[in-house]
Amino acid sequence: MGRMQMELHTGIDLAVELVGQRDRATLLACATAQLERVFGLSRCWVLELDASGRTLLCPALDAELAFECDDFSHPFAHVLREGKARALSSAACARLDHAGLSRLFQASRGADSLWIQPLRSADQRTLGILVLCGVDPVWDALVAQPLFDGLLSLITLQWVAHRDRDDRLWQQRLLSRSLSSLRDNETERQKSDQLARSLVGQSRAMADLRGQVIRAAGSQLSVLVQGETGCGKDLVARGLHDFSERSDGPFVVVNCAAIPDSLLENELFGHAKGAFSGADAAKQGLLAQADGGTLFLDEIGDMPMALQSKLLRVLETRQFRPLGARDEVHSDFRLVAATHQPLQERIGDGAFRRDLFYRLSQFPLRVKPLRERPEDLEQLCRHFVRIYREREGRGPLGISSHALEHLKQYAFPGNVRELRNVIEFACVQTPAQEDIQAEDLRLDALAASEETDGELDLDDAPVPQPGVPALHDIDDLRAAAQAFEAAVISARLRQYGGNRAQAAESLGLPKRTLAHKCQKFNVSEAG
Structure with a gap:
């Protein structure tokens, strides 16, 4: 009666210690330490079946040590396949000549025999393998003890509980990441719509x-x-x-x-x-x-x-x-x-x-460039018409399909900025509350200018503004370019009644840059 009470108290103490472990790793470490101490084993390891179900791992001994479940040159594969425990002597191990098994025996502190016990949950899911190492042990007597059987059952129950909890936590983290990703995607979509x-x-x-x-x-x-x-x-x-x-x-x-x-x-x-x-x-x-x-x-x-x-x-x-x-x-x-x-x-x-x-x-x-995304042309045209109407307080309603077809035939080397200038010019030519027509665009002149680029007759070249020399009279390219730039700025300032902000926007320049150029070229507010 005294021995049974002692075993009962021992079992309760061991159970309390196992149940108190916070995660699977500490649970298995505690379990193997208990088995070694209570049953006088030289070593004890748990080989865990990985998530794929194809490999047994022994992180407590060596994180790199792995046993493939379909490799029947070691006994663990047979134990998993048959679902039955077995003993293995060091002599039998030597005949197998398996490097991983030899590694276990070398770390077993002089054991001459192993007991290989499959670990399964109540619903028969395989968790891994328990390896007991001993010196001249009587395995049948050891594993027949109620204390061993009770510990084994508690270990598997706690293992499953920790694994299920880990699965729930992983699913919660996955769900949280998914929801966060959805929120981020929605926020990005909303910002993209604003942009x-x-x-x-x-x-x-x-x-x-x-x-x-x-x-x-x-x-x-x-x-x-x-x-x-x-x-x-x-x-x-x-x-x-x-x-x-x-x-x-x-x-x-x-x-x-x-x-x-x-x-x-x-x-x-x-x-x-x-x-x-x-x-x-x-x-x-x-x-x-x-x-x-x-x-x-x-x-x-x-x-x-x-x-x-x-x-x-x-x-x-x-x-x-x-x-x-x-x-x-x-x-x-x-x-x-x-x-x-x-x-x-x-x-x-x-x-x-x-x-x-x-x-x-x-x-x-x-x-x-605009020529690589022609599907944006119509939306850009309507956008520039809307900007013109908001700025001027009047203007065309939109642009006709015939005018859009004409625009699609033009390459727009100046890209969106050139398109905006074309549309704003057309807005001036179009009666209020009507649509821009093809004849309101200056595409013929632009196309002719593009075709004759590099073949311009110097004597017939137009002079854009007083102060700009004729092309055949140019002997200082930098000065001529500055004169032309000054003429364009002056003309644009006149168009907008001296409003630098509007002139700068129409030329695609920051207001600060336009102000600097006005000072540099001595261009007045009135043009």
Whole structure:
């Protein structure tokens, strides 16, 4: 009676200890330690059947040790197949010459026999195999003890409970991830729909671009936007800012092609008072102005090499020193750059730094030209008509199908910007409350200009504005180009009654850039 009471108390203590384990790994470690201690075993292991049901693993001994269930050169496969326990002597093991089995015997602390016990749940699901190691043991007597049988049953019950709990937790995590993914997808879809108001187009290319913009906006990576002139790179940059966490901060635009090289560094870095002749006051640079927001470097491909190396250091440290200043300034900005130039070719020509290119293009985006997405043409036309009506307070209702067919025949080398100019010109020609017709478009003139490009008769070439020399009189290309640019700006300012904001928007320029050009070319508000 005393022995039975002792075994009962021992069994209860062991059961309490097993039930108290928090996970399957600690349960199995506790179980093997109990079996070794109670039954005087040299070692004890549990080989777990993996999720595929094809491999037995022994993580307690060696995470790399595995026994394939269809490899009948070891006895574990036979035990699993037959569902019956068996004993195995070291002599029999030596004859099998199986590396994994030899590894178990080597770690068994001198055992000369193994007992291999299949472990199954109440519903006969195979969990794994229990391996008992002993020195000259009497296995039949040991496994016949009620205490052994009780422990075995409790181990399998707790194992199944932990596995079921793990499965439930995994399913809950999977469901949570799925719901989170659905929420993220819905949020992204809603943001993409909002972005479609500015990045207009129903093509697959534009839908993909909007999705990429939303994803890029959610990161702090530098973005490089590449695409032909006039395809909307500035709108992509604006979308990256508006849908980012920095949307409440400043959006600072720098057109690297519009600012002379001698002034660009001063514009970016600013200067201290007295830094050079005429610096009567300190000036905050655009890098400092972008603190907490987004810095958009448009036409980054035109940035001079000397300034590229300085910009690279700023991007790495977010520290810079204004011209003539002693101390460095910190600015926390997110960089977006854009260019129509093939930067890889400019790297090969030595005109652009390779390390800066990789630093800029952490998240590269490419905007396709209009000719590669003709399905966007109609939606863009109606969008520009609507903008014209909102701005002018009058205008056409829309555009006719016949006019749209005419537009589809034109390649639009100037991309969306050129299309907008065509539509706005047509809006002026079209009576209010009517649709734009084919004859309201200036496509014939545009097509003729495109066909004669490179074959222009210098004597017959038109002079766009007084002050611009005839082509045969040009002997300074830079001066002629500046005169032509000044004439275009002057004409556009006259068209909009001196309104710089509207003139800049119609030319696809930032207002700051237009103001700089007006000052540079001495163009007055009245044109």
